Amino acid sequence: MATKTNGEIDYAKSDSAIGLNWYAIDPNLSKLMDRYVPPADRDWAEGILQRWGELCGGPVAERAEIIDKNPPILDRYDRWGDEIASVVHHPAAIDQKRDIWDEGPIGVAARDDREVPTVLNSAFTYLLSQSDTGMVCSTGMTGGVEGLVDRYAPPDVREQVLPRLQSPTYDGSWDGAMFMTEVRGGSDLAASEATAKQVNGKWVVNGAKWFCSNVDARAIATLARPEGAEAGLRGLALFLVPGERSDGTRNGIHIKRLKDKLGTRSVPTAEIELIDAEAHIMSNPKATESEARGLNRMMGMVNGSRMGVATMGLGIMRRSFVESAIYAANRMAFGKRLDQLPLVQETLVNMIVAVEAVSAIVFEAASLASGRGDEEGRRLYRILIPLTKFKGARGGLELASQAVEMHGGNGYIETFPAARQLRDAQCHTIWEGTENIICLDVLRAMGKESAHDALLNRVDAALSAVSHPSLSPMKDAVAQARREAHEIIAFTARADNDVRQLNSRRVTTALSDLSQAALLLEAAQGELDASGDARKAAVARFFIRERLGGTGALRGISDDRSVLDLFEAITRYQPLAPEKLPAAV
Ligand SMILES: Cc1cc2nc3c(=O)[nH]c(=O)nc-3n(C[C@H](O)[C@H](O)[C@H](O)COP(=O)(O)OP(=O)(O)OC[C@H]3O[C@@H](n4cnc5c(N)ncnc54)[C@H](O)[C@@H]3O)c2cc1C
Numbered sequence: 001m002a003t004k005t006n007g008e009i010d011y012a013k014s015d016s017a018i019g020l021n022w023y024a025i026d027p028n029l030s031k032l033m034d035r036y037v038p039p040a041d042r043d044w045a046e047g048i049l050q051r052w053g054e055l056c057g058g059p060v061a062e063r064a065e066i067i068d069k070n071p072p073i074l075d076r077y078d079r080w081g082d083e084i085a086s087v088v089h090h091p092a093a094i095d096q097k098r099d100i101w102d103e104g105p106i107g108v109a110a111r112d113d114r115e116v117p118t119v120l121n122s123a124f125t126y127l128l129s130q131s132d133t134g135m136v137c138s139t140g141m142t143g144g145v146e147g148l149v150d151r152y153a154p155p156d157v158r159e160q161v162l163p164r165l166q167s168p169t170y171d172g173s174w175d176g177a178m179f180m181t182e183v184r185g186g187s188d189l190a191a192s193e194a195t196a197k198q199v200n201g202k203w204v205v206n207g208a209k210w211f212c213s214n215v216d217a218r219a220i221a222t223l224a225r226p227e228g229a230e231a232g233l234r235g236l237a238l239f240l241v242p243g244e245r246s247d248g249t250r251n252g253i254h255i256k257r258l259k260d261k262l263g264t265r266s267v268p269t270a271e272i273e274l275i276d277a278e279a280h281i282m283s284n285p286k287a288t289e290s291e292a293r294g295l296n297r298m299m300g301m302v303n304g305s306r307m308g309v310a311t312m313g314l315g316i317m318r319r320s321f322v323e324s325a326i327y328a329a330n331r332m333a334f335g336k337r338l339d340q341l342p343l344v345q346e347t348l349v350n351m352i353v354a355v356e357a358v359s360a361i362v363f364e365a366a367s368l369a370s371g372r373g374d375e376e377g378r379r380l381y382r383i384l385i386p387l388t389k390f391k392g393a394r395g396g397l398e399l400a401s402q403a404v405e406m407h408g409g410n411g412y413i414e415t416f417p418a419a420r421q422l423r424d425a426q427c428h429t430i431w432e433g434t435e436n437i438i439c440l441d442v443l444r445a446m447g448k449e450s451a452h453d454a455l456l457n458r459v460d461a462a463l464s465a466v467s468h469p470s471l472s473p474m475k476d477a478v479a480q481a482r483r484e485a486h487e488i489i490a491f492t493a494r495a496d497n498d499v500r501q502l503n504s505r506r507v508t509t510a511l512s513d514l515s516q517a518a519l520l521l522e523a524a525q526g527e528l529d530a531s532g533d534a535r536k537a538a539v540a541r542f543f544i545r546e547r548l549g550g551t552g553a554l555r556g557i558s559d560d561r562s563v564l565d566l567f568e569a570i571t572r573y574q575p576l577a578p579e580k581l582p583a584a585v
Helices: 027-036 039-057 059-069 091-103 105-112 118-152 155-165 288-330 342-368 375-406 408-412 418-428 435-449 451-465 469-494 497-502 504-531 535-548 567-571
Strands: 073-077 083-088 176-179 195-199 202-213 219-226 237-242 253-258 269-281
Touching (some): 027 039, 027 118, 027 504, 059 418, 091 105, 118 155, 118 176, 118 288, 155 219, 202 219, 219 288, 237 288, 288 375, 342 504, 375 408, 375 504, 435 469, 435 504, 504 535
Parallel strands (some): 176 219, 195 219
Antiparallel strands (some): 073 083, 195 202, 237 269
């Protein structure tokens, strides 16, 4: 078996996160893998993650900086002046894709002839996002389109396209993309204006799409309204638009321009016009129910992408912590290392606690992604998707901003690592549904599917596993939050629509905090059982104190100095004796 991750970490020994094995320095990830990867796959997964952690922390991270400064460009005409509108990537981006394809989940699954468990897939995403979150967009889209083609494409199309999307090597592979947003809006898809009609027995799609990431993909999922279909969401059908027509000529996908983006510059995002683009329908436009399913089917992909974005945000949270810890261990101020100053210690503890709290719900959700076969699991996954997207995306932005500040003025400068993370992180709160839309989706999951019941049952299961005396005050605090969640749910059910929407962010915050707290406590109990280590209990305590603690002007003002006493144990993953935990939350 490859070396397991267990090391205590000395951030002063490095001056950059680049060059480290990002899996080997992340014992929390290793423990999550112990918890969620099926035992028969765990040793296999260990070797893969060691390799992937080395790649992501090494060449992939180095190239990400080069690609950010040399983003894709649009080559509009060939030398004869004919329009080609071809996207040209820097050679580093091609090397990047090749490594990601060949060494990532697709290559590994093909090489080892083994299915990659969903949590391992999420670990791939988490590590890759720490170096190049834009590239995760292209791999994520490809995986999403693969799922749609697999389930819904006509058999001959499936046979032709699927092997390309699942190609075990980069050479010969096709990327996927998803074009939904139009100039009039991305949240309100009912307003979509793209149309579809049948010409000589073939579908063609016309219309403009306003945000098209991974635009040079060869297999594009899009929404369009078949002629005569009703207005609104129900009239939208799902289409696959290939890069080439069936006669081998270029399809009618006209790139108008590439967006000049704040971040995620490694993936090209474009405005495009579909002009008589040949397409394959992936739902039946004649039957009303099937038309409605066009959007539903696309939403299946969007839900997968939302999980992906949550994990991408989590990756940025982690990178932001590691870069901050390294900088603070090396930089001096007032005659001390930054990480010996109380406020800096508190910031670093808060950052790592936030990383572990979000990772608790992200990997719990990932473990449900392929379905555990019961309705309760489906509903739990349903509500965890928006909760994780909410927390991961916002957490990435918040921690990237803190990392910039931890680096002082240098943080604001592009030659240091934090600035790009902050630019990239902002995208995650927007794409695949803005934060508002995500909060409304939580209400939808509650109202239509009572998904909160599955969440509360999961919280109860976690709490019932907690028995160690040192966890008792925390368990009481979470149980109290669990009771309050009942009141929140009852309030949500009786409030009028405007008031319900007004409160949706608070409801989302409360439910996500509750589930993070319960899962952290469950993990804390697991670590106490396994090795007597109370480090995770300390993480859970800080989270619960911060997120479920009291309100009012005096909140948090006390002579408690536990953050200073436990700083080393928490940030450097040192084992902690249960007696060292403060008695009260
Ligand atoms: C870098 C990048 C890449 C992208 N790539 C793709 C892609 O590949 N494919 C694709 O289809 N799309 C893509 N998008 C588009 C993205 O999904 C949309 O920007 C997003 O869904 C929001 O839509 P919008 O920009 O039209 O904003 P709008 O829908 O106009 O929203 C504007 C504001 O209004 C708020 N709002 C809207 N409706 C409500 C409501 N009911 N209640 C409360 N607030 C509301 C939103 O939260 C937001 O703050 C990308 C976006 C970015 C930034």
